[in-house]
Amino acid sequence: MNRLGIIVVGAAVIFAIVVPFFLKPFGIYLISMWAVLTIAAMGLNLTLGYAGQISLAQGAFVGIGAYTTALLIQAGWPYPIVFISAGLLCFAIGWGLGYPALRVQHHYLAFVTLAFTTLVFLVLRNEEWLTRGIYGISGIARPTLLGWSTANARDFYFFCLGALTVIAAATWWMLRSPWGRAFIALRENPIRALSLGLDTRRYTLMAFAIGSGLAGLSGALYAPLVQFIEPNSFALGLSFNLLLMVIVGGGGCFFGPFVGALVAVLLPEWMRITQSYYLMVYAAIVMLLLAFCPSGLLGLIERVIKATRGRRGPDGIAPNAERANP
Amino acid sequence: MASFIQLLVSGLATGAIYALIAVGFTLLWQTSQTINFAQGEFVMLPAFFILSAMNWGAPFWLAALIGIALSVAILGLLFKIIIVDPMLRHGVLPLVISTIALSLFLKESVKDFYSSQAQPFPALVPSTDIHIFDAVISTQSLAVLAVAIVTVVALQVLLNKTRVGRCMQATAQNPTLARILGIPTRRMVLYTFLINGVLVAVASILVSPIYLAKFTNGETLGMAAFVAAIIGGYNQVRGAILGGVILGILDNLSAAYVSSQYRGAFPLLVLIAVILLRPQGLFGRIEERTV
Numbered sequence: 001m002n003r004l005g006i007i008v009v010g011a012a013v014i015f016a017i018v019v020p021f022f023l024k025p026f027g028i029y030l031i032s033m034w035a036v037l038t039i040a041a042m043g044l045n046l047t048l049g050y051a052g053q054i055s056l057a058q059g060a061f062v063g064i065g066a067y068t069t070a071l072l073i074q075a076g077w078p079y080p081i082v083f084i085s086a087g088l089l090c091f092a093i094g095w096g097l098g099y100p101a102l103r104v105q106h107h108y109l110a111f112v113t114l115a116f117t118t119l120v121f122l123v124l125r126n127e128e129w130l131t132r133g134i135y136g137i138s139g140i141a142r143p144t145l146l147g148w149s150t151a152n153a154r155d156f157y158f159f160c161l162g163a164l165t166v167i168a169a170a171t172w173w174m175l176r177s178p179w180g181r182a183f184i185a186l187r188e189n190p191i192r193a194l195s196l197g198l199d200t201r202r203y204t205l206m207a208f209a210i211g212s213g214l215a216g217l218s219g220a221l222y223a224p225l226v227q228f229i230e231p232n233s234f235a236l237g238l239s240f241n242l243l244l245m246v247i248v249g250g251g252g253c254f255f256g257p258f259v260g261a262l263v264a265v266l267l268p269e270w271m272r273i274t275q276s277y278y279l280m281v282y283a284a285i286v287m288l289l290l291a292f293c294p295s296g297l298l299g300l301i302e303r304v305i306k307a308t309r310g311r312r313g314p315d316g317i318a319p320n321a322e323r324a325n326p
Numbered sequence: 327m328a329s330f331i332q333l334l335v336s337g338l339a340t341g342a343i344y345a346l347i348a349v350g351f352t353l354l355w356q357t358s359q360t361i362n363f364a365q366g367e368f369v370m371l372p373a374f375f376i377l378s379a380m381n382w383g384a385p386f387w388l389a390a391l392i393g394i395a396l397s398v399a400i401l402g403l404l405f406k407i408i409i410v411d412p413m414l415r416h417g418v419l420p421l422v423i424s425t426i427a428l429s430l431f432l433k434e435s436v437k438d439f440y441s442s443q444a445q446p447f448p449a450l451v452p453s454t455d456i457h458i459f460d461a462v463i464s465t466q467s468l469a470v471l472a473v474a475i476v477t478v479v480a481l482q483v484l485l486n487k488t489r490v491g492r493c494m495q496a497t498a499q500n501p502t503l504a505r506i507l508g509i510p511t512r513r514m515v516l517y518t519f520l521i522n523g524v525l526v527a528v529a530s531i532l533v534s535p536i537y538l539a540k541f542t543n544g545e546t547l548g549m550a551a552f553v554a555a556i557i558g559g560y561n562q563v564r565g566a567i568l569g570g571v572i573l574g575i576l577d578n579l580s581a582a583y584v585s586s587q588y589r590g591a592f593p594l595l596v597l598i599a600v601i602l603l604r605p606q607g608l609f610g611r612i613e614e615r616t617v
Contacts, residue, residue, distance in 0.1 A: 101601065103605070108605065111552055111597065112598060115553075115597050118590060118591075119594050126588065244427065276434075276437070276438055277434075279430060280430075280434040280438060282430075283431035283434065286423075286424075287409065287424050287427045287428060287431070290416070290420050290423060291412040291413055291424070
């Protein structure tokens, strides 16, 4: 990351810490939702942006994480253990689901995960003894950690932001490790990666399973944030939404999901004037973006920066040098 | 036994509709590597073209023709020019995501500009029941079956017996060679998009009287099309037809005999089983990979 990048990220972090003091409760709820969805989108970015596989199950994994969290909290488990269990459970399910689908590569993961999301929805809706069906689970308590109660909206936001920071740092570290380099190799040139002796199938599966695990962690924050969960929240719509977040932000870009989630959470609020048309407009924007700039908003910004630098002189960065780094 | 026959016939009718949708889906995949995630919405939309035409005072038959024409123009031609052509150079995955966005766009457009309520849709034939032995079979199911069979047979004749159809097949099998042989491959690809426009419009006319015309219809129909296409074999028109029929029957029988709550789950389980055990589909060939 160059100096400009560090300044931008630093400013964003300070902004994220200061901004809740100037917001009403609903605003705080929105930025908390941004933090929660960013975690899930970051997980999907591993699958989509790095391993190049379309998954339509990310929303279902968030759902599994959220339900696991709600049920275990009500069973009286301590929150840290619940949080980790939700992540591990989704990691395991992701592994089990990805194993058969990735055997045949290409578009099959999209279909298998599409089917999986619908199956999860049916189970959540029909197994009333466990999930209370369409009535959902309400009154999910926010955790108290080491004597710090997060029941207050602002406190819970800081908890989500903390979780996001830790998870983002861990993902960043992972992408710089030999493992992460392998993920990037998958994205850049899968055939060359294979010929260099990388077990591409295993790494793709790993990326998918870790991505699912992150969705589980996101669900573990989602449940206490919203405090009410029901099956419809985790139907196909959420998975589509997460997918579009990654694409809009910039697939395969580390900070893509942060931008994408921000757009997806805030855009509906900004576009209140257009009322129900916002989804239509949003979909149209996504299609335009894909046609003219498939690397997303960050790719667009990068292009603009490069264009202005190119005009100034040869001190610009070499093309693609930035995208090769996570 | 009587109820079994009833279920079988209504399953065949549903399956025939699924088959039409799946065939269009497969055609697009074969000729242009387009995985159309908006296929379900493509079936949902023509019903609203027809309803709009009828609101302007057109009789049903004229409205249906207008609906098919609009479907060919918008869901065939415009879809190809505006969405697919600019995206293809970016590869298969961005196009998939673009069609997902398109499905959202179509759904929201219908909701905002027409209605979010389910709309009644005129049936092809008056609904009466025929008694064969003990089974009660609705004329509607038979009409659906008849129209679907005629459509599929016409398509098969077009693909196998005519020069244009042969050219389309050649384009699907080996585009480079087809071009060398002087086949206008780009036009052939365009034809498959137009054919898909006709198929989804016919499916829409058949399915809307049963499910009512609603903006969310595409979700289940699209899923049915994917499942049918994959069960049957992704790269075979024949496979997609059989896949659709199998799916329709399975859907009806499992809802009646196993669990209606999990009605939607059986096709999905079959899908996962097929991908696990026979990824090329029950009737398909193994896809050759190009590097």
